[in-house]
Amino acid sequence: MEKYKTLIYKFLLLAGIIFCFNFIYTKFFFEKDLQKHSPIINSIRKVTDEKNEIIYLGESSNTTFREDDVDKRSISDMISDYYPSRKFGNINKEASHAGIYYTFLEAIPENSNVKTVIVTLNLRSFDASWIYSDLETALQKSLVLIKDHPPLFNRLMLSFKGYDIKSDAEREVQFKKSWTESKLTFEHPFPYDNVTDWDFAMAEKGILNEDGSKNSEATVLACHYIKTYAFQIDTIQNPRIKDFDNIVALAKKRNWNLVFNLMAENIDKAESLVGNELVSFIKQNRDLLVSRYSKKGVTIVDNLTLIGNDEFVDQNWTTEHYSEFGRRLIAKNVSDSLKKFYPKDYKDYVSANKKISSFYNDCEGEIVWGQMQTLTDEIAYSGKMSSKTGQKQDYSISLDYSIRNLPDSLKSISISFQKFQREINNDAKIVIQISGSRFKYQWNGFIVNDIAKSLNKWEEVKLNFPLPDDFYNASVIKIYVFNPTNLLMYVDDMKVDFEK
Amino acid sequence: MLALSHRFGFYYPEHTIKFILPIGLSFHTFQSLSYVIEVYKGNQKAEKHFGIYSLYVMFYPQLVTGPIERPQNLLVQLRQEKHFEYANFAAGLRLILFGLFTKMVIADNIAIYADQIYGDPMAYNSISVLKGLFFYSFQIYCDFFGYSTIAVGCAKVMGYNLMDNFKNPYLSKSIGEFWQRWHISLSTWFRDYVYFSLGGNRVKIHRWMINIMIIFVLSGLWHGANWTFVIWGFAHGFFYIVETMIIRMLKLRRSANETIAKIVDAFNVVKTFIIVSFIWILFRASDMHQVKLILKAIVRNIHVKDDFHVEPKTWLFLLLFIILDSFLFNTRFDSWANAKPVVVRWSLYSLLLFLIIVFSSVNNFPFIYFQF
Numbered sequence: 006m007e008k009y010k011t012l013i014y015k016f017l018l019l020a021g022i023i024f025c026f027n028f029i030y031t032k033f034f035f036e037k038d039l040q041k042h043s044p045i046i047n048s049i050r051k052v053t054d055e056k057n058e059i060i061y062l063g064e065s066s067n068t069t070f071r072e073d074d075v076d077k078r079s080i081s082d083m084i085s086d087y088y089p090s091r092k093f094g095n096i097n098k099e100a101s102h103a104g105i106y107y108t109f110l111e112a113i114p115e116n117s118n119v120k121t122v123i124v125t126l127n128l129r130s131f132d133a134s135w136i137y138s139d140l141e142t143a144l145q146k147s148l149v150l151i152k153d154h155p156p157l158f159n160r161l162m163l164s165f166k167g168y169d170i171k172s173d174a175e176r177e178v179q180f181k182k183s184w185t186e187s188k189l190t191f192e193h194p195f196p197y198d199n200v201t202d203w204d205f206a207m208a209e210k211g212i213l214n215e216d217g218s219k220n221s222e223a224t225v226l227a228c229h230y231i232k233t234y235a236f237q238i239d240t241i242q243n244p245r246i247k248d249f250d251n252i253v254a255l256a257k258k259r260n261w262n263l264v265f266n267l268m269a270e271n272i273d274k275a276e277s278l279v280g281n282e283l284v285s286f287i288k289q290n291r292d293l294l295v296s297r298y299s300k301k302g303v304t305i306v307d308n309l310t311l312i313g314n315d316e317f318v319d320q321n322w323t324t325e326h327y328s329e330f331g332r333r334l335i336a337k338n339v340s341d342s343l344k345k346f347y348p349k350d351y352k353d354y355v356s357a358n359k360k361i362s363s364f365y366n367d368c369e370g371e372i373v374w375g376q377m378q379t380l381t382d383e384i385a386y387s388g389k390m391s392s393k394t395g396q397k398q399d400y401s402i403s404l405d406y407s408i409r410n411l412p413d414s415l416k417s418i419s420i421s422f423q424k425f426q427r428e429i430n431n432d433a434k435i436v437i438q439i440s441g442s443r444f445k446y447q448w449n450g451f452i453v454n455d456i457a458k459s460l461n462k463w464e465e466v467k468l469n470f471p472l473p474d475d476f477y478n479a480s481v482i483k484i485y486v487f488n489p490t491n492l493l494m495y496v497d498d499m500k501v502d503f504e505k
Numbered sequence: 506m507l508a509l510s511h512r513f514g515f516y517y518p519e520h521t522i523k524f525i526l527p528i529g530l531s532f533h534t535f536q537s538l539s540y541v542i543e544v545y546k547g548n549q550k551a552e553k554h555f556g557i558y559s560l561y562v563m564f565y566p567q568l569v570t571g572p573i574e575r576p577q578n579l580l581v582q583l584r585q586e587k588h589f590e591y592a593n594f595a596a597g598l599r600l601i602l603f604g605l606f607t608k609m610v611i612a613d614n615i616a617i618y619a620d621q622i623y624g625d626p627m628a629y630n631s632i633s634v635l636k637g638l639f640f641y642s643f644q645i646y647c648d649f650f651g652y653s654t655i656a657v658g659c660a661k662v663m664g665y666n667l668m669d670n671f672k673n674p675y676l677s678k679s680i681g682e683f684w685q686r687w688h689i690s691l692s693t694w695f696r697d698y699v700y701f702s703l704g705g706n707r708v709k710i711h712r713w714m715i716n717i718m719i720i721f722v723l724s725g726l727w728h729g730a731n732w733t734f735v736i737w738g739f740a741h742g743f744f745y746i747v748e749t750m751i752i753r754m755l756k757l758r759r760s761a762n763e764t765i766a767k768i769v770d771a772f773n774v775v776k777t778f779i780i781v782s783f784i785w786i787l788f789r790a791s792d793m794h795q796v797k798l799i800l801k802a803i804v805r806n807i808h809v810k811d812d813f814h815v816e817p818k819t820w821l822f823l824l825l826f827i828i829l830d831s832f833l834f835n836t837r838f839d840s841w842a843n844a845k846p847v848v849v850r851w852s853l854y855s856l857l858l859f860l861i862i863v864f865s866s867v868n869n870f871p872f873i874y875f876q877f
Contacts, residue, residue: 008591022855030863042867157862164609164865
């Protein structure tokens with residue numbers, strides 16, 4: 006009896022010690038660990054701190070842009086343009102999926118202002134190679150500390166690797182197994198019933214060039230499309246279904262409006278590389294998800310076929326990374342779906358299809374052009390910042406724009422900006438660079454000091470440039486100041502107007 | 506294995522083949538050999554119960570990386586009836602706690618720095634590379650010692666006593682003593698079954714030297730069929746012989762003056778540690794090219810600037826371990842802690858527990874000896 010008494014005392018002592026540990030850890034060490042291992046907590050906290058009402062959960066599809074995009078902002082930022090009176094926030098983490106979003110959403114305090122949650126629904130995240138991705142270990146590790154348990158317990162889980170931790174080789178075994186064992190059911194007779202066989206056959210047969218030789222690059226891509234999209238969602242086994250179901254249940258519990266934003270896939274390429282069978286799987290999966298979650302009361306924004314091949318940033322891989330035009334289309338679709346929750350707040354201030362011909366950058370950092378790293382607060386014509394060139398910083402902020410996004414029948418460009426210099430500089434030029442595979446490359450440089458050469462004061466530089474006749478054969482136009490000297494030249498308030 | 510599987514028509518990728526290789530193969534092979542030899546020599550009665558024999562070979566706490574047990578110790582215990590004993594339970598938990606601290610707080614935290622240096626030695630200053638060697642010496646010790654301590658602790662909880670695999674090896678005054686304190690179960694295995702069979706030291710001096718070299722090179726080969734391991738074993742054998750010969754030829758004796766003797770001992774401890782640390786380069790390097798790079802970096806990179814920064818807490822933990830290891834000279838954590846007053850004991854347990862939970866490395870470093 007005495008022995009048991011001692012055991013009970015020791016157990017109680019241990020419990021007391023652990024309670025104290027939790028206090029000490031929370032007070033002195035937890036925050037540092039959070040910042041080091043789960044920095045996503047800052048985005049979650051921002052949602053509460055900024056009293057956001059609508060939040061967007063996304064991965065790289067939200068934020069990736071193309072180099073020639075003028076507006077390089079994320080889809081979520083573009084959606085927020087339509088609801089200027091509502092507070093928008095976003096929680097973004099690369100390679101995330103519904104399981105990760107669920108943990109983020111759970112971490113949002115119940116007393117937050119969130120009313121509407123837009124969750125990225127990426128079709129590929131249901132595929133074995135994403136479910137068993139080698140990024141999963143890092144993702145799961147980053148969630149441990151933000152889970153809804155006492156901080157000390159979470160740290161214990163992190164220390165003892167109490168999360169889904171597997172080596173890359175183990176993950177590879179998992180998805181390869183799934184590719185072989187998950188059977189595919191085709192509408193018409195088809196020689197292969199699993200991804201492994203189909204992929205092998207494609208690799209053997211290959212995509213052929215016109216001369217009959219094998220196009221290795223296209224073949225690799227076709228195989229990749231098969232491995233990525235050839236699956237049929239099993240609503241019982243697929244873990245993503247459970248994750249999205251959990252999100253639906255959580256939204257109901259918290260009384261949130263829930264929107265699933267089904268991302269566009271490159272259907273054109275899937276069809277041209279592999280064929281209708283693959284597209285049929287993609288659409289079948291889309292139909293299943295739309296039907297399942299519509300029935301559960303979720304608003305589904307179906308963007309699956311919205312975006313054409315040209316608007317996909319990655320032409321040699323399967324991603325949901327879109328050009329500015331593509332992101333705008335999706336933002337428009339999502340904002341339309343939000344009208345039912347916020348009918349009075351919608352403002353059609355950006356039309357997704359409208360082609361603009363006037364561009365202006367005040368160098369304050371809010372409008373993203375190329376070479377934003379040149380912005381400095383050393384001196385400014387308006388506001389607080391300007392773009393600094395010279396002394397190994399050869400380029401000013403740069404308008405890089407896709408010509409197909411410009412209106413038709415343009416004849417010239419009118420460029421103006423403010424410049425400041427302390428010494429005469431005969432090498433700094435305004436450059437208009439036009440390029441494209443069906444266009445003879447043009448690099449037109451005009452010496453800035455031939456137009457305006459005042460020293461120690463801001464001075465306006467103006468230039469008109471007639472566009473070449475075959476301008477529309479080109480793909481990209483870039484306009485910037487090029488200053489490969491050691492003499493400083495500051496540029497501010499750059500304006501570019503394409504004129505008819 | 507890869508060639509064999511192809512021969513039988515199984516085209517598994519290499520990592521799958523590696524995956525299906527039995528874990529701890531070299532350890533339980535040696536444990537089985539030990540049984541066979543002891544039975545053959547008549548020192549051990551043959552075990553006729555297949556279950557007990559299997560348990561002896563695959564006894565889970567020490568299955569993966571030892572200690573390599575002898576039938577006279579473990580097999581006998583497996584036949585005994587065991588009951589829960591609080592003293593064993595407490596002693597076992599103490600060992601597990603200390604083992605976890607050694608592995609998770611010390612070995613895994615310094616592994617980051619050792620990996621950094623071994624990953625690209627030429628990018629670092631000579632001093633940083635030397636620090637990297639120093640860290641690796643402690644990483645491998647704390648990693649392997651940690652595992653062994655946990656294994657001994659797990660067995661102890663169930664009432665089984667396993668042999669100690671380490672006894673403060675870095676406090677050895679010579680290479681010979683180092684091998685009496687490092688991976689004891691392996692070195693005694695080689696001593697009993699190979700060295701003695703070759704005649705041990707009851708032979709002419711040149712034959713004795715050959716015997717020593719044979720067991721050290723074999724010990725290297727046991728770790729893997731790689732030249733680095735062979736040379737690692739050879740280097741230990743070489744220094745063992747050189748030290749023994751110097752002591753014999755110069756007829757060195759411990760000084761009668763206690764102060765002088767202590768200074769000489771301290772010098773010998775440092776000397777042995779430095780030699781062992783340099784020989785670890787061969788053990789850690791992936792191939793001889795990397796060995797050359799590390800030695801080159803030590804000699805040439807005196808003026809190279811680098812950003813090798815070690816977090817102060819890492820030094821602090823290492824210092825704490827060195828202090829604890831010194832206190833534990835020729836004893837074991839469970840019995841040492843048990844002899845302390847309850848307040849000291851529980852304060853120490855609390856500290857170790859807190860360090861394990863809060864300061865363990867979040868990176869995944871499998872036990873180094875898992876690969877053997």
